[in-house]
Amino acid sequence: xxxxxxxxxxxxxxxxxxxxxxxxxxxxxxxxxxxxxxxxxxxxxxxxxxxxxxxxxxxxxxxxxxxxxxxxxxxxxxxxxxxxxxxx
Amino acid sequence: xxxxxxxxxxxxxxxxxxxxxxxxxxxxxxxxxxxxxxxxxxxxxxxxxxxxxxxxxxxxxxxxxxxxxxxxxxxxxxxxxxxxxxxxxxxxxxxxxxxxxxxxxxxxxxxxxxxxxxxx
Numbered sequence: 334x335x336x337x338x339x340x341x342x343x344x345x346x347x348x349x350x351x352x353x354x355x356x357x358x359x360x361x362x363x364x365x366x367x368x369x370x371x372x373x374x375x376x377x378x379x380x381x382x383x384x385x386x387x388x389x390x391x392x393x394x395x396x397x398x399x400x401x402x403x404x405x406x407x408x409x410x411x412x413x414x415x416x417x418x419x420x421x
Numbered sequence: 422x423x424x425x426x427x428x429x430x431x432x433x434x435x436x437x438x439x440x441x442x443x444x445x446x447x448x449x450x451x452x453x454x455x456x457x458x459x460x461x462x463x464x465x466x467x468x469x470x471x472x473x474x475x476x477x478x479x480x481x482x483x484x485x486x487x488x489x490x491x492x493x494x495x496x497x498x499x500x501x502x503x504x505x506x507x508x509x510x511x512x513x514x515x516x517x518x519x520x521x522x523x524x525x526x527x528x529x530x531x532x533x534x535x536x537x538x539x540x541x
Contacts, residue, residue, distance in 0.1 A: 367507055371458050400492060407503035411507045
């Protein structure tokens, strides 16, 4: 099981670095917003793996709040890209 | 015995996440990247959460099961909404389609409208 946890961490780190590459190199700002949205979802998976590793159940609260904040942040960035205010 | 199910479910989720992030690197345009990445990563995270739900149910940890189900429902509701908002904003901000794209249904449906209406 511990080897499996290590493999999960390595694969998720590869996914995270792909998202960070796209955030750094994205030619338009929409590319960066897409990559930030994806990165938030990957980090929710990271929190689940931390719980699988053993015992630390409070990471589920972190995962739920990270999903909430990632959604709100994506909507705000999309509205900003669209050129409108947040209340329309 | 439940460890086998957890390993299988988390492995399926990891495969989806890896394919989605490769699509984020590989695809040529914003819309194609959004199309490739969002759905794959969403369903991959949901598979990892289902694996965690099985793990918590095997340890009879009821609060963790309920929180996992809440997180699954929330991700399945919000990730497509955020992707839709980003795609609409990218189209309205004037990013062109890929050069080999053939039809733009949004442009056809909203023909003649001002892309950024001035409300003030």
